[in-house]
Amino acid sequence: MALVREILRQRRRRLTLVRNLTCTEGELMMVAGCVDRVVTAWMSIGLPWGVSRVMREHVESGRVYLEEWSHLALGLRLRAGAMGVPFLPALTMVGSDLGVTTGLRTVQDPYTGETLAAVPALFPDVALLHVHRADRFGNCQIDGYPHMDADIARAAATVLVTAEEIVPEEETRRHPDRTVIPGFAVDALVHVPWGSFPHECYGLYEADFEHFGEYTAAIVERGMAAVEEYLDLYVTRPATFADYLDRFGGARLARQRRFARELTS
Amino acid sequence: MSCTAAELLAVMASRQLRDDTTVFAGVGIPLLAAALAQQRHAPRLTMVIEGGIVGPRIEPGRLPISTNEMRAGRLAQMLPGITDVFLLAQRGFLDVGFMGGAQIDEHGNVNTTVIGEYERPKVRLPGTGGANDIASLCREVIIVTPHERRRFVKRVDFVTSPGWLDGDGSRERAGLRFGGVSRVVTTLGLLGFDPETRRMRVEALHPGVTLEQIQASTGFPLGRAERLETTGPPAADELEILRALDPDRRFIG
Numbered sequence: 001m002a003l004v005r006e007i008l009r010q011r012r013r014r015l016t017l018v019r020n021l022t023c024t025e026g027e028l029m030m031v032a033g034c035v036d037r038v039v040t041a042w043m044s045i046g047l048p049w050g051v052s053r054v055m056r057e058h059v060e061s062g063r064v065y066l067e068e069w070s071h072l073a074l075g076l077r078l079r080a081g082a083m084g085v086p087f088l089p090a091l092t093m094v095g096s097d098l099g100v101t102t103g104l105r106t107v108q109d110p111y112t113g114e115t116l117a118a119v120p121a122l123f124p125d126v127a128l129l130h131v132h133r134a135d136r137f138g139n140c141q142i143d144g145y146p147h148m149d150a151d152i153a154r155a156a157a158t159v160l161v162t163a164e165e166i167v168p169e170e171e172t173r174r175h176p177d178r179t180v181i182p183g184f185a186v187d188a189l190v191h192v193p194w195g196s197f198p199h200e201c202y203g204l205y206e207a208d209f210e211h212f213g214e215y216t217a218a219i220v221e222r223g224m225a226a227v228e229e230y231l232d233l234y235v236t237r238p239a240t241f242a243d244y245l246d247r248f249g250g251a252r253l254a255r256q257r258r259f260a261r262e263l264t265s
Numbered sequence: 266m267s268c269t270a271a272e273l274l275a276v277m278a279s280r281q282l283r284d285d286t287t288v289f290a291g292v293g294i295p296l297l298a299a300a301l302a303q304q305r306h307a308p309r310l311t312m313v314i315e316g317g318i319v320g321p322r323i324e325p326g327r328l329p330i331s332t333n334e335m336r337a338g339r340l341a342q343m344l345p346g347i348t349d350v351f352l353l354a355q356r357g358f359l360d361v362g363f364m365g366g367a368q369i370d371e372h373g374n375v376n377t378t379v380i381g382e383y384e385r386p387k388v389r390l391p392g393t394g395g396a397n398d399i400a401s402l403c404r405e406v407i408i409v410t411p412h413e414r415r416r417f418v419k420r421v422d423f424v425t426s427p428g429w430l431d432g433d434g435s436r437e438r439a440g441l442r443f444g445g446v447s448r449v450v451t452t453l454g455l456l457g458f459d460p461e462t463r464r465m466r467v468e469a470l471h472p473g474v475t476l477e478q479i480q481a482s483t484g485f486p487l488g489r490a491e492r493l494e495t496t497g498p499p500a501a502d503e504l505e506i507l508r509a510l511d512p513d514r515r516f517i518g
Contacts, residue, residue: 002368020347021333021394042394046331047293048515051391059389066389068378070397071315075348091355092401095439097424098393101383104442115440145317145333200334207334231477263327263335 001025002162002195003128005244008032008235018124020074020148023199024215027054028235030064031227039067041074046209049216054227057099069093069102071117078148080121081155084206087117127156130196132180132204134163134216135171138186144202153181162192163205194245194253208252208261268499269453269518270411273471275507276499278363278409278450286360287311289399292329292337293516295409296508297364306329311342313359315395317341317350325510331502333392337499354402357443360401365410368421371465371485373428373446373458375400375408376421383423392413393425393474400426404446412451412482419485429463436463453479459488469494 004025007015017026017035022043029035031054032232043066044052058064069077072091080088089107091100093115107118129149131140140161153159161181166189172179193203198208218226238244245253268276271294278298282288285306290299296312300323302374303310305371311320320342323329329337339342345353353359365428366375377396400406406428410416428446430436435446436465445463449456455469466488467479472495511517 005483021331040392042392044391050329051389055391056389060386068392068394070393070401071347071395072351072398072402075351077346091440091442092398094401095424095427095430095436095441096397096401097383098378098397110387117440144335144387145338145344147317147333148347150346151348202335207331209330260335 001130001196001199002190002192002241003130004028005235005241007034008231018122020071022055023065023206024212025199027052027227028053028231029191030058031224032231032235035064037065037067039069039074041069041071045212045216047211049212053219054224056066057224067102068098069249070098071201073098073102073104073117074122075148075151076119077122078151078155080119081123082151082153083121085121087118088119090119091116093117093119122155124152125158127152127159129153129159129165129181130162130192130201132163133165133167133171134161134170134186134189135167135190138180138181139172139190140181140183140185141172141175142180144225146180150180153185159188161186161189162195164193164195166191168256168258192241195241197245197248197253197256200260202260204260204262205253205256206263208248208256210215211248211252267502268350271516271518272504273452273499274298274409274411274450275517276503277455278407278412278473279305279503281407281448281450282307282310282361285309287313287358289337289354289359289362289395289403290298290314291315291363291365291394292332292457293365294297295365296323297510298363298409300510301503301506305312305503313350313353315347315399317346318474319345319350319353323510326512328511328516342353347430351398351402354398357404359399359403360405362399362406363409364406364426365408366396366397366416366426368416368418369408369410369419370418370428372432372463373406373449373465374421374424374430375428376423376427377427378423379420386451390409391465396426399439400428400446401444405443406444408446408449410449410451412453412479414482417483419484429458432463453482455494456487456491457490464488467493471496472498
């Protein structure tokens with residue numbers, strides 16, 4: 001979120017956002033006018049809050065194009081990028097209309113002649129990642145869900161990382177099996193504790209579902225104006241990330257930390 | 266014992282699961298159904314969640330609301346990541362995939378993408394997530410959904426998740442090598458597909474539901490199996506387990 005906040009603050013324009021599960025960050029980018037294309041498998045906040053109103057308004061009006069791939073296809077696009085190959089063969093997304101709208105092509109197995117999906121590689125210009133710990137050379141370790149982060153870091157041309165903790169090189173060397181992104185793939189590293197809040201960081205803090213509830217309730221009540229107000233309150237006004245975290249308050253952060261510990265102990 | 270529509274769905278879906286199998290289950294009713302099966306008749310059932318989770322233990326009262334948050338991965342056996350969890354399915358390790366959808370058609374194709382045209386949607390839905398992969402790569406797909414006429418349409422506006430496509434072997438010809446929709450569990454009964462035409466047919470009715478009623482709630486003509494069964498009503502212990510899993514009734518209504 002720290003990196004997303006900065007993109008929002010700078011009001012970058014005409015970006016293509018790639019993310020397999022797109023949540024509040026995608027909504028904020030839509031309302032701030034940062035993105036005109038979202039490449040995703042799914043976009044909304046989560047099951048209890050229904051279909052995203054922000055997404056519906058922007059996509060149905062044609063202001064933002066939503067390019068939909070399946071989870072596996074998008075994951076393989078990034079893996080192909082990470083592997084440095086132009087495409088990967090797969091057995092998914094064929095036969096469906098997603099294959100049509102994405103322009104997915106097929107390839108013939110040169111050994112058996114069978115038909116396979118040829119999922120095209122994706123090489124993002126910039127990757128924004130948040131990790132649990134990194135050393136000063138940018139070697140990154142991630143706990144819990146690996147998501148697609150290791151592939152994204154390899155596929156992207158420029159890699160920006162925020163870390164909960166910067167650790168001495170000796171610590172990386174003591175547990176090299178936990179390093180999932182090599183330092184040479186990383187272009188910039190910033191120490192930002194709570195850097196993905198109000199979203200979760202595995203084992204450290206749980207996502208603040210109450211906050212998402214308040215956010216979506218305000219949208220139901222006041223529409224896109226509520227998102228503008230949110231951007232003002234959480235992006236424009238807080239001068240620093242510490243000021244941003246103050247908006248949530250220490251008690252809230254402590255509670256989310258406790259929840260995470262309970263869930264991963 | 267009276268129950269809500271969501272409870273009925275979770276119970277009927279859970280009965281479809283066998284012990285010693287693997288199931289791809291989304292959050293909400295599918296995951297509740299899998300957790301119920303695990304506690305009641307399928308203790309060695311392995312749940313797989315598309316956020317990249319294999320074999321979690323679902324904690325009563327702390328049901329996950331998203332497929333990739335800590336609650337979903339509680340005491341899991343493995344957290345392989347999103348791409349790799351689907352590659353397990355592509356390799357053939359996933360026996361059953363549960364899914365729902367905004368629209369479902371007579372050949373079991375499911376739409377969770379758009380109502381109307383893709384380029385100019387009347388309603389833009391959240392999208393496939395992993396549903397397309399589950400429909401393409403699990404050995405068997407079970408659709409779990411409320412039975413409503415607006416959902417059961419002759420042809421979906423958009424094939425997000427392939428069922429039997431147009432029937433007559435079109436699924437195989439498209440390059441989908443295995444799998445297909447075996448069952449549709451609804452609030453009115455259990456449906457399946459004619460093995461020849463791959464058109465939807467009624468196979469069992471829930472207690473008190475008539476064939477006329479299920480047809481009236483469906484936007485295309487339904488076939489019927491030679492032997493039409495009646496499902497047993499949700500048992501007290503099934504409902505007790507469900508209610509203990511979801512004490513705030515967040516998902517069971």
